[in-house]
Amino acid sequence: MTLSRRHLIGAAALVPASLLAAPAIAQGQRHWTMVTSWPKGLPGPGVSADRLAARITALSGGALRVTVSPAGARVPPFGVFDAVALGTAQMGHTASVFWAGKTKVAPFFTAVPFGLTPVEHLSWIEMGGGQAAWDALYAPFGVKPFLGGNTGASMGGWFKDPVQTLADLSGRKMRIAGLGAEVMRSFGIAPVSVAPGEIASGLLSGLIDAAEFASPAADAGLGLDRAAKHYLYPGFHEPNGASEALVNRAEWEALPSALQAVVAAACREEHALGLAEAERASAEALSRLVAERGVILQPWPKEALAHGEAAWQDLLGELRARSDGAEASVIESWQAALVRASLWSKISAAPFLATRV
Numbered sequence: 001m002t003l004s005r006r007h008l009i010g011a012a013a014l015v016p017a018s019l020l021a022a023p024a025i026a027q028g029q030r031h032w033t034m035v036t037s038w039p040k041g042l043p044g045p046g047v048s049a050d051r052l053a054a055r056i057t058a059l060s061g062g063a064l065r066v067t068v069s070p071a072g073a074r075v076p077p078f079g080v081f082d083a084v085a086l087g088t089a090q091m092g093h094t095a096s097v098f099w100a101g102k103t104k105v106a107p108f109f110t111a112v113p114f115g116l117t118p119v120e121h122l123s124w125i126e127m128g129g130g131q132a133a134w135d136a137l138y139a140p141f142g143v144k145p146f147l148g149g150n151t152g153a154s155m156g157g158w159f160k161d162p163v164q165t166l167a168d169l170s171g172r173k174m175r176i177a178g179l180g181a182e183v184m185r186s187f188g189i190a191p192v193s194v195a196p197g198e199i200a201s202g203l204l205s206g207l208i209d210a211a212e213f214a215s216p217a218a219d220a221g222l223g224l225d226r227a228a229k230h231y232l233y234p235g236f237h238e239p240n241g242a243s244e245a246l247v248n249r250a251e252w253e254a255l256p257s258a259l260q261a262v263v264a265a266a267c268r269e270e271h272a273l274g275l276a277e278a279e280r281a282s283a284e285a286l287s288r289l290v291a292e293r294g295v296i297l298q299p300w301p302k303e304a305l306a307h308g309e310a311a312w313q314d315l316l317g318e319l320r321a322r323s324d325g326a327e328a329s330v331i332e333s334w335q336a337a338l339v340r341a342s343l344w345s346k347i348s349a350a351p352f353l354a355t356r357v
Contacts, residue, residue, distance in 0.1 A: 030259075032066045032090035032251070037077040037098065039197040040070035043221035043281060044214060045243050048149030048274040049093035052245060055266040064259050066091060077195040084246045085141045092246040093148055097178035097238070102141065104319060105330045107178035109134055109145070111154070111240035113312040116338060118150050118275055120345065121240045124337035133333040136326045144252045146267035148245030149274030152282055154235030155219065156300055157212035158203070158228035166303050175199050175211035179315065180237025186311035187304065196222060203227030214241050216289060217281035225293050232298050236308055241278070242271070 034053050038046035053066035069089070071077040080092040081099050099106035108115075109130075116124060124130040125147055134145050157176070163169060170188030181191035194202045194211070200223045202208045210228065212235065213219050225231075245267050252260065289295040300308075320331055 029062065030064045030255075032064065033069055033074070034066050034091040034093055034245075035069045035073075035075045035080050035083050035089040036092065037071055037080050037094040037196065039222075040068075040073075042196065042218065044151040044218035044241075044274070044278060045093065045095070045149055046070065046221075047277070048243055048270055051273070052093065052148055052266055052270040055269060056263055059262045059266055060259055064255070064262065068093075071195065071197060077197070078193075081141070081143065081246065084248050085143050087142075087248050087250065090248050090251045094244060094246065095242070096145070096244050100178060103137055103327060105137065105323065105327045108330055108334050109244060110178065110242050111238040112179050112334075113183050113237045113315075114239070114309050115334070116240055116341065117345065118152055118240050118242070120337065120341040121242055122147070122150075122271070123341065124334065128337045128340070129333045130337065133326070133330045137330055138246075139249070139326075142249045144247045144249050146245040146247070146264065147242055147271040148267050149243035149270050150278060151214040151218050151241035151243070152275060152278040154212060154214050154238040154241055155216060156232030156235050156237070157210055158219070158224050159210045159230040159232060160203070160228045162230055162296075163232060163298065163301065163304075165301055166307060169304065172209040173207070175202060175208045175213075176237065178238065179312075180212070182315050183237055183308050183311045186307065200224055200227050212237070214238075215278055215282040216285040217278060220285045220289060225289055225295050229294055229296055230298055231289065231295050232300055234300070236300070236305060243274070245270075 034049060036046070036049045038049060040046060041050065050068055053068045056064055056066045069075075074089065075083045078098055080094040081102065083089040084092040095110045096106045096108070097110035109125075111121070125134070138145050157174065159172075161168070166187065173190045173192050174184060175194040176184055176191050177193065184191055189210075192202075192208050194208060196213060199208075199211045199213060203211055203224065204227045211224060213222060213224065219225070247263065252263075255263070290297060316331075320328070323331055
């Protein structure tokens with residue numbers, strides 16, 4: 001990553017001179033490994049992981065050097081949380097949607113069906129109590145979470161055959177993660193857990209009949225259009241695509257306050273930059289997929305959207321009934337953010353976007 005003179009001056013302002021001096025760096029340098037759930041260089045989250053590691057290293061003046069270990073190099077894609085919690089790796093880059101088996105409300109920090117948009121989600125985390133709820137949820141595992149990138153709104157998924165009615169979905173095996181997987185069960189779909197880097201091969205081999213991952217840019221990066229051509233929208237199961245940067249809590253608490261500020265600032269920067277990049281890249285990728293690769297855009301049947309929203313409300317009620325402590329606080333905080341955001345979003349963004357030609 002090329003840094004401008006302005007960026008370097010900004011970095012120096014964040015770190016005490018004692019940390020920037022060459023002898024101090026040599027004597028007190030820290031080296032962290034960041035394990036990820038993504039194939040190396042995957043458009044979207046893989047790029048965010050690389051850029052975040054480089055940014056922490058640069059902003060710290062080399063006092064905290066972060067090296068990226070992509071999925072499978074050191075730990076498997078779904079082993080990132082445990083690796084950070086146990087201290088096998090100091091840092092991870094992944095998505096909370098994978099951790100419902102550890103705490104059932106973890107996916108709220110990536111996305112939930114019919115939930116917050118990327119901007120609404122950011123507002124919840126930064127200004128609506130979401131970060132405090134997230135910290136409390138992960139604290140028992142010894143993990144400190146941050147937002148660390150965003151792939152934007154997801155598409156609805158890739159299907160080998162057209163989906164015209166709700167009945168067309170029944171009996172299909174679909175790669176899907178998080179709470180959206182539970183909603184898909186109500187359609188008669190069987191959710192299958194498949195690591196991101198193995199989705200295309202799973203479709204080609206027949207292990208799965210359909211799949212979702214993220215935005216057009218990230219999906220194209222995985223080559224999903226080689227295995228299926230019917231691309232459904234909208235991604236009601238995942239209207240946001242927040243990645244998370246995880247830090248082992250003991251390592252976090254051992255950092256000087258200046259380096260803690262560097263890590264937090266780098267995560268904030270990457271979340272904003274990742275989302276900006278995702279909006280541009282997905283617009284370009286979607287055009288290419290349709291114009292050059294024969295992908296067929298298809299809206300979800302209206303009955304499927306209505307059925308899905310009803311199924312989500314039932315699931316949300318069950319989650320509330322089964323949650324207490326930190327999990328209940330997450331749901332309460334998220335629900336307040338959704339209510340707060342809804343009126344403004346409905347009268348600002350939605351009517352305006354409807355006027356675009």
